[in-house]
């Protein structure tokens with residue numbers, strides 16, 4: 001046996017060992033890949049909210065993530081995000097949820113005849129419902145009919161956007177949605193909804209509706225059956241409005257109050273605030289500071305209609321504050337706007353996070369608002385005049401708060 005032969009045997013055995021090891025490596029690599037893929041898929045779509053927008057777009061293109069089989073999961077996940085702190089956490093990307101509300105297939109459509117505004121309740125694939133308020137009135141503010149209680153659903157979207165930008169995160173997600181009556185609604189509509197409209201020879205869908213404060217009914221049409229409106233996530237929890245002695249304590253701060261008395265309080269007298277603070281549940285900071293947050297959003301959007309609304313748990317106990325009902329906001333006919341800020345300037349107390357969000361938005365509001373709404377089917381959500389009024393009111397709120405900070409000191413005004 002020559003040395004060359006022994007060497008050859010040695011080389012061959014090394015090569016064979018290397019080959020076997022390679023197989024082993026391949027084997028390990030294959031199963032690791034399968035394991036990693038399984039882990040990723042297990043959390044999909046649960047992990048959607050951790051993605052940024054570009055990840056989301058890639059995923060959308062690659063996976064058809066709004067496939068019917070994923071929808072139940074998406075809605076379940078949205079429900080799981082609800083906590084006493086709000087309807088969704090601040091640090092998540094809500095674009096996937098907005099997209100789902102805006103485009104999931106409608107499987108059932110009905111009129112929603114609670115309260116007074118014209119609205120539908122739509123069930124989406126996967127079982128989630130949305131409150132859909134069709135836009136009936138022209139978008140320019142000269143044609144506003146808010147003083148007749150006819151609603152502008154686009155303001156629900158504006159209010160939602162501000163609620164999010166202020167970090168409240170307690171308004172159900174509201175986005176614009178474009179629907180075709182013929183394609184999306186008629187095939188799944190209840191008889192009540194079908195019978196409520198008449199089709200004209202031109203293919204428009206028309207109906208009469210009573211705006212509460214108008215003497216006669218108004219006539220509205222969806223041209224060629226195209227319907228634009230606000231689509232709002234329906235919170236599947238018990239929801240209640242806080243009434244006290246047949247009055248609404250939050251409203252006592254403004255337009256239900258005696259005007260003369262109010263101007264007295266405008267001079268910096270906080271007696272009314274003290275009285276309010278002494279009545280449960282407003283003795284508790286959490287509830288009281290929510291009223292201040294409501295006043296911030298109502299003042300910014302010039303909204304009179306909001307009441308203190310909250311979710312209850314299974315034992316009917318208050319669980320989380322929410323904000324709803326901004327369809328009559330941005331009403332120029334309402335002249336007592338400064339009264340909407342009464343809880344703020346009379347009590348001179350506010351969450352530090354709300355104050356800081358207002359400070360931040362003072363200079364960034366136009367770009368932030370644009371960023372949040374630019375892809376909406378009813379963009380621009382606000383007419384330039386309405387937007388400028390809102391920005392002006394934001395600066396006014398900061399001046400009111402500056403006054404408080406100077407007179408009462410930071411530690412008495414800002415709550416952590």
Ligand SMILES: Nc1ncnc2c1ncn2[C@@H]1O[C@H](COP(=O)(O)OP(=O)(O)OP(=O)(O)O)[C@@H](O)[C@H]1O
Pocket residue numbers: 114115116117118131151172232233234235236239305324325326327
């Ligand atoms: N997103 C939602 N999730 C769950 N419940 C909701 C939601 N939006 C509204 N509701 C319920 O439906 C009721 C009517 O809704 P909303 O206040 O928007 O109607 P409206 O006709 O504009 O009322 P109003 O006549 O007071 O202006 C609310 O009081 C609340 O109980």
Ligand SMILES: [Mn+2]
Pocket residue numbers: 117151305325326327328
């Ligand atoms: Mn309303």
